[in-house]
Amino acid sequence: MNLLSILGVFSSAIFSGTSLLYTTLGEVIGERSGIVNLGLEGVLLVSASSGFAVTVITGNPYIGVLVAVIIGGLMNMILGYLIIHRKANQLASGLALMFFGFGLSALIGKSYVGAKINALPRIALPGLENLPKLYSSLLSFDILIYTAIPVAFLVWWLLFRTRWGLGLRAVGENADTAYASGRDPRLIRYQALFLNGLLAGLGAAHLSIAYTMTWTEYMTAGRGFIAVALVIFSRWHPLRAIVGALLFSGAVAFQLLLQSSGVQVSPFLLDTIPYVLTVLVLIAWGGNRRHSAPASLGRVYHGTE
Amino acid sequence: MPNPQDRSPMISLRGITKSFPGVLANDHIDLDIFSSEIHALLGENGAGKSTLMKILFGFYRADAGEIRLSGKPISIRSPRDARSARIGMVFQDLNLIPAFTVAENIALFLPNLKVVLNPQEIDNRINEISKQYGLAVNPRALVSQLSIGEQQKVEILKLLLSDARLLILDEPTRVLAPHEVEALFGVLDNLRKDGYAIVLITHKMKEVLQCADRITVLRSGRVAGTLLRSEATEEKLVKLMFEKALSGLKITESKRDESSKPILELRGIETRAEGAGVTLKGIDLQVRSGEIVGVAGVSGNGQKELCDVVLGMTTCVRGEKYLFEQNLTNRSVGAMRRKGVGFIPENPLAMASIPFMTVLENMALPHTWRYARYGGFAIDWKSLKEDIQKTEKQLGFSVNFYAIAKSLSGGNLQRMVILREMTHDPHLIIASYLTRGLDMQSAIAARQALIQARERGAGILFISEDLEELFMLSDRLLVLYGGRFVGEFKPSETNIYEVGHLMTGSKVEHVG
Numbered sequence: 001m002n003l004l005s006i007l008g009v010f011s012s013a014i015f016s017g018t019s020l021l022y023t024t025l026g027e028v029i030g031e032r033s034g035i036v037n038l039g040l041e042g043v044l045l046v047s048a049s050s051g052f053a054v055t056v057i058t059g060n061p062y063i064g065v066l067v068a069v070i071i072g073g074l075m076n077m078i079l080g081y082l083i084i085h086r087k088a089n090q091l092a093s094g095l096a097l098m099f100f101g102f103g104l105s106a107l108i109g110k111s112y113v114g115a116k117i118n119a120l121p122r123i124a125l126p127g128l129e130n131l132p133k134l135y136s137s138l139l140s141f142d143i144l145i146y147t148a149i150p151v152a153f154l155v156w157w158l159l160f161r162t163r164w165g166l167g168l169r170a171v172g173e174n175a176d177t178a179y180a181s182g183r184d185p186r187l188i189r190y191q192a193l194f195l196n197g198l199l200a201g202l203g204a205a206h207l208s209i210a211y212t213m214t215w216t217e218y219m220t221a222g223r224g225f226i227a228v229a230l231v232i233f234s235r236w237h238p239l240r241a242i243v244g245a246l247l248f249s250g251a252v253a254f255q256l257l258l259q260s261s262g263v264q265v266s267p268f269l270l271d272t273i274p275y276v277l278t279v280l281v282l283i284a285w286g287g288n289r290r291h292s293a294p295a296s297l298g299r300v301y302h303g304t305e
Numbered sequence: 306m307p308n309p310q311d312r313s314p315m316i317s318l319r320g321i322t323k324s325f326p327g328v329l330a331n332d333h334i335d336l337d338i339f340s341s342e343i344h345a346l347l348g349e350n351g352a353g354k355s356t357l358m359k360i361l362f363g364f365y366r367a368d369a370g371e372i373r374l375s376g377k378p379i380s381i382r383s384p385r386d387a388r389s390a391r392i393g394m395v396f397q398d399l400n401l402i403p404a405f406t407v408a409e410n411i412a413l414f415l416p417n418l419k420v421v422l423n424p425q426e427i428d429n430r431i432n433e434i435s436k437q438y439g440l441a442v443n444p445r446a447l448v449s450q451l452s453i454g455e456q457q458k459v460e461i462l463k464l465l466l467s468d469a470r471l472l473i474l475d476e477p478t479r480v481l482a483p484h485e486v487e488a489l490f491g492v493l494d495n496l497r498k499d500g501y502a503i504v505l506i507t508h509k510m511k512e513v514l515q516c517a518d519r520i521t522v523l524r525s526g527r528v529a530g531t532l533l534r535s536e537a538t539e540e541k542l543v544k545l546m547f548e549k550a551l552s553g554l555k556i557t558e559s560k561r562d563e564s565s566k567p568i569l570e571l572r573g574i575e576t577r578a579e580g581a582g583v584t585l586k587g588i589d590l591q592v593r594s595g596e597i598v599g600v601a602g603v604s605g606n607g608q609k610e611l612c613d614v615v616l617g618m619t620t621c622v623r624g625e626k627y628l629f630e631q632n633l634t635n636r637s638v639g640a641m642r643r644k645g646v647g648f649i650p651e652n653p654l655a656m657a658s659i660p661f662m663t664v665l666e667n668m669a670l671p672h673t674w675r676y677a678r679y680g681g682f683a684i685d686w687k688s689l690k691e692d693i694q695k696t697e698k699q700l701g702f703s704v705n706f707y708a709i710a711k712s713l714s715g716g717n718l719q720r721m722v723i724l725r726e727m728t729h730d731p732h733l734i735i736a737s738y739l740t741r742g743l744d745m746q747s748a749i750a751a752r753q754a755l756i757q758a759r760e761r762g763a764g765i766l767f768i769s770e771d772l773e774e775l776f777m778l779s780d781r782l783l784v785l786y787g788g789r790f791v792g793e794f795k796p797s798e799t800n801i802y803e804v805g806h807l808m809t810g811s812k813v814e815h816v817g
Contacts, residue, residue, distance in 0.1 A: 011414065054343035165416050170413050173402040180364065180400060181413045295404065304364050 004134065005261075009253040011138040015211045017249030018145050019044075019203035023227040024234065024241045025155045026199030031231055032159060033192035034172040034296045038094025039079050040200055041224030042101015047072040047204035049109035052215040055117045062085050065120070065144070065205040072201020075101065076193045084189050087300045102218070105164075109215040120144065120210040142210040144202065151199075155238040168192055172294035175301045202225075226278065233281045235292060251277050313376060315340045315502050316361070316392070316471060321370035323356055329670055330356040331367070332526040338471060343503045347510070349546060349744040350619035351714065352523040354506045355397060358473045362394040364496060388416065390486060390634040393469030395460040396504075397476045398555035403449035407431070407442050407459050413434060414467040434465050438492055453480045453603055454809065461492065471502045480603060482805035488644065490516045508745070510539055522546055536646040547745070552768065554749050557760050559780050561596035562614060566630060566734050567593055568764040569615065576610055583607040583788045585614065588624065590783070590790070592764040597755065599779030599796075600768040601804050604738070607788040608768045609651070612737050615766065616648055617641045628733070647731035651738040651768075653715075653722045660711035667727045668693055668712050675729075696728045700754050716747035724755050770808075772801045786810050 023040060030037050037043075049067025055061050075097065082093040122140035127135060159165040168188050170178040175185040205225070208215055226248060234240035251274040259267050285292075314337035323331040330353045338344055346354045359365045361372065363381040371378050381387050387394075393414075401410050408427050412418055415427070428444040435441055436732065440458045448456060457477060463474050474493075493503055493516060513520055520537050522529040522545035529545040549590060561716050574588040585607050592598050602608060613619040614626070615632045617638045626634045628644050650656035660668045669676055669689055676685045690706065697703040704713070704721045713721065719739075726734065736755060740748035755765055769775050775782060776796045784792040784807040792807045 161422055163420050163422060166409060166413060166418075166422065170402060170405070173404055174400065177400045177402055177413070180362070180384045180394070180396075182383070182388045295402075304359075305366070 004138075005257055007138045008134065008259050009250065011152060012253040012256065013246060013250040014145060016139065016156055017245045018148050018251055019207040019211065020223055020230065020249055021148050021152065021241060021245035022144075022203030023200045023223060024207065024230040024245055025152055025238055026196040027227050027231045028201070028234070028236055028238050028241055029155060029159070029168070029192050029199070030196035030292055031297055032172045032236060033139045033168050034175065034294055034299060034301070035079075035083065035189060035190070035193060036090050036094065036194075036228065036298050037076065037079060037097075037193070037226065038091055039075070039097025039198060039224075040094075040227055041100065041220055041222065042098035042105070043072050043075040043197060044204040044207070044220045044224050045101045045105035045218070046075055046108065048208040048219065049105040051201070051205045052115075052117065052208040053112050055209050056112050056115045059118050061118055061120045061209050064117075064209050065202070068205035069198050071193045072082070072199070072204060073197035076197030076200075077190070080190050080193045081236055083300065084186050084193075087302065090298050090300070093175035098224070106217050110216065112215050113217075115215070117209065117213055118304040119213045120206075142206070144206045144210055149242060151202075152238050152242050155199075159238065164191075169294070171301075172296060175296055175299075176233050176304075179304070186303070191299070200227075203227075226274075229278045229282060232285060232293075233278075235285065236294065248274055248278065307620035312339055314338055315375060316390075317373040317376075318357070318361065319371045319373065321357060321360055321372075322368050323353075323360055323365060324368060325356075329526050331360070331496055333370070334523070334528055335525075335657070336521060336528070338502050338504060339519070340470065341497055341500050342518045343497055343516055344506055345520045346506045346523060346545065347508065347513050347520055347542060348506060348523035348529075349746075350716070351525075351527040351744060352546075354523050355475055357523070358394060358475060358504060358506060361387065362392055362473060364394075376526075378592070387601055388414075388467065388469070391468060391470040392473070393467050393471065394473040395457075395464060395475060395477060397479065399453075399456050399460055400455055401448045401459060401463075405448060406444065407446050407448060407451070408444040410448055411444070411463045411466055411660060414463050416468045430466060431462060435462055438465070438495055440492065452809070453605070456491065457481065457485075458469075465496075470500075471504065472496065473504045473506070475506045476508075477505070478507065478509065482603065482809045483772065483801050484805055485809065486512070501631045510542055510781050513537075513542070514539065524548065554752055554756075554777070556756060556777070559596055559759055561593055561780055562592075565593050565625075568594055568629060569766070570627040570630075571615070572625045574614055574621045574626065575619050576614060576619055578610070583610055585610050585621075585788045587789060588614075590766075592766055594732075594762045594764050595759055596780040597759055597765040597767050597778050599782045600766065600774040600785050601772060601775050601782060602768075602770065602785035602808050604651075604770055606785050606808075608737060608785060610788070611785065612648070612650065612768065615735055617796070624642040645729070645732040647718075647726035647734040649722055649726050649734070649736040649739055651741065653718045654711070656708040657722045658718065660709075662702055663707050664710060664713070664721050665690070665693075665706040667705075667721060668728075671725065672729070692728050693724055696724050699757065700724065700727065702750050707721075713813060715743045716743050719743055719747065719751060720805065723751055727754055727758060730761060730763070731758070732763055734763055734765045735768075737789070739767070739769065740771065740774060748774075772804060775804075776801065784808055 027037060047068040049196050050071045051064040054062030054067040079093055079097050083086040083090050120142040122142050124136050124140040128139050159169060167178060167183045171185045171188045230241060230244040233244040255270040255273040259270050316338040317335060318336040321331050321334040334357055348354050360367045363384045363386050366382060372381055379390055409766050410430060411431055412427050431444045440462055442455060442458055466627060477489060497503060505517060514537060517534055519533055521531045522542060524546060569592040571588050574585055576585045578584040583606060606742050614621055617636055620635045625632055633640060647785040654660060669684060676689050701718055704717055739751050743751060759765060767778060779796050782794045782796050784804055786808060
């Protein structure tokens with residue numbers, strides 16, 4: 001293993017971890033308001049495919065990103081209608097949204113499979129422009145990567161330092177108390193879900209328009225669910241989500257490196273490393289109730305008579 | 306106090322009516338609330354006190370009626386409207402968020418909170434008011450780490466800082482020890498002097514006579530009468546609260562025998578708590594035939610864990626449990642049940658019934674092995690019914706066998722659980738908060754059931770936070786604090802203040 005391969009793992013972890021981080025941040029906001037979004041996988045797919053399609057059509061990746069973000073928000077509004085307005089079960093509604101997303105994204109992306117796009121441009125880390133091409137290309141990142149960590153801080157600030165964030169967290173803990181304080185828990189949950197969708201859309205856009213630069217069916221490969229797990233890993237805290245996303249994508253990149261370096265282990269087994277890691281983390285955090293889940297996570301808010 | 310007849314009310318309710326499915330909770334209620342007054346709303350559970358105040362707070366919406374603020378009609382459709390009318394309320398089951406700090410909980414209710422929070426400024430505002438009324442709290446503490454008494458203080462601070470002029474307190478003394486109640490009344494007295502209007506919802510007559518200026522009694526959703534304190538007596542209030550005279554509790558002599566072998570014995574029991582639970586430490590306990598052993602304590606000091614250990618729902622890491630001198634440490638609930646252990650838990654709807662099953666099905670649940678026929682492919686409903694009816698005759702109350710458990714009122718549900726647990730004459734009965742949420746008549750029936758069981762020779766472990774009830778029924782009284790027994794008394798050899806101080810872990814002082 002040399003410097004180049006370590007740099008490779010690092011670079012690949014950052015590229016694949018960015019979409020995961022955005023999605024996780026979105027889910028942190030959603031779950032802080034009390035909503036588990038199991039439909040994220042579907043939201044990601046629809047956002048990724050429509051963003052990609054728009055990029056192909058317009059030739060402008062920025063318009064593609066914008067469309068992916070808005071579609072993400074709108075997809076979540078479907079979930080919002082089901083669980084906030086119709087008071088449906090959160091988990092069932094989320095799964096329904098996921099399957100809907102599978103179908104819809106396949107339909108949207110069908111004619112764009114294999115299309116070439118004008119991807120988001122990559123900008124080398126400042127000061128590293130003069131490195132050999134091989135190195136500098138590994139250290140050139142697109143704008144969404146540069147903004148990912150600042151966005152995590154922004155989410156933290158929103159949740160813990162603003163009036164809106166206080167109300168949102170209150171809804172996730174005890175919606176009746178939030179209501180008694182003069183807030184509208186339904187409205188706040190819609191807002192949280194919309195923001196959750198916007199951030200998932202941003203993650204999806206990074207995946208199809210910046211990182212892989214392609215559309216293939218089911219290209220998200222479980223990222224929506226990993227994000228839900230990472231929220232638990234980060235214990236509902238946006239800054240710990242940075243660590244979680246990097247650790248997970250680092251594990252993915254590392255096992256890819258192992259595979260390519262010809263380790264005598266079945267590649268199928270190596271494929272499972274990141275997921276085994278996820279399971280281990282969930283086990284480790286399991287019984288720990290301190291600073292853990294928002295108290296009314298997953299509960300339907302029924303309002304008062 | 307100026308004569309209230311000369312003043313116009315701060316808030317008037319006129320003809321407030323509210324029905325829930327199957328219940329008329331409020332039936333054309335008129336009520337006037339004055340500033341600088343403590344107005345007690347007295348009545349049985351289910352008389353409609355909380356509903357009425359939740360309507361005034363906008364938490365429920367009335368079907369009919371009018372609310373007037375200084376004579377002008379206003380519309381209160383949500384707590385937001387109530388807050389702009391400067392009305393604040395503390396709910397019965399305190400509504401603080403345990404995962405938030407004190408400051409965050411209070412900030413949630415600040416009227417002019419800035420878009421970007423300034424923690425220092427919020428802390429300063431809290432400290433200022435808390436100094437003014439002697440309600441010391443640490444704004445940075447997590448609410449989950451506060452005692453119930455401290456949480457009560459935070460709730461009151463929250464109301465004061467929310468700029469409310471009318472403070473509604475729903476059963477604020479329910480979870481407080483006697484000396485904490487006196488401190489609370491002191492604070493309320495100061496608030497009254499500063500011009501606040503206070504509504505105190507309660508069903509405790511003594512408290513009303515101790516601190517209220519004006520008393521309104523509600524009975525089954527209607528106003529039974531309003532009295533000034535000067536004209537109120539306990540007798541008059543009882544007459545207003547109950548249509549019929551209450552049948553008194555008949556307390557028979559206990560037949561305990563000090564020398565007999567204990568039915569239940571715990572030796573040095575220790576548990577390991579998970580999450581927010583309490584760890585029991587060094588619990589020694591004996592319950593003999595024919596005695597009621599009372600366990601006093603503020604809830605959340607290990608009562609639930611104690612019940613769970615006795616019944617076998619949690620395992621203990623140290624110590625031994627004997628039932629009839631047989632070591633049953635860490636054996637299953639089923640093994641305990643079959644030896645004749647009855648359990649009346651604190652929350653019958655959540656812990657002792659399946660809400661969507663009928664009463665009869667619920668009755669069968671702990672005894673399915675007794676009524677199973679043909680290897681469990683059939684249940685002998687007839688003999689179950691006969692057994693229950695026999696108990697009904699003994700205890701003097703009954704429930705509808707075919708009602709869905711969820712549709713029963715709290716009192717009837719508790720009756721169902723008591724009937725079920727008393728059937729088959731259990732040798733040991735664990736009764737936890739037996740009368741919580743029961744109206745006075747149901748409470749008397751429930752207590753009578755325990756006394757009858759004692760007369761039969763059953764041993765009873767009786768957990769409660771109602772000291773009066775504990776002193777009335779217990780043969781021996783233990784005080785549970787922080788997962789340990791911190792005191793053991795004969796009720797005749799102590800008083801509520803001594804026990805109250807032990808319950809809250811504070812030093813015993815002389816209260817005048």
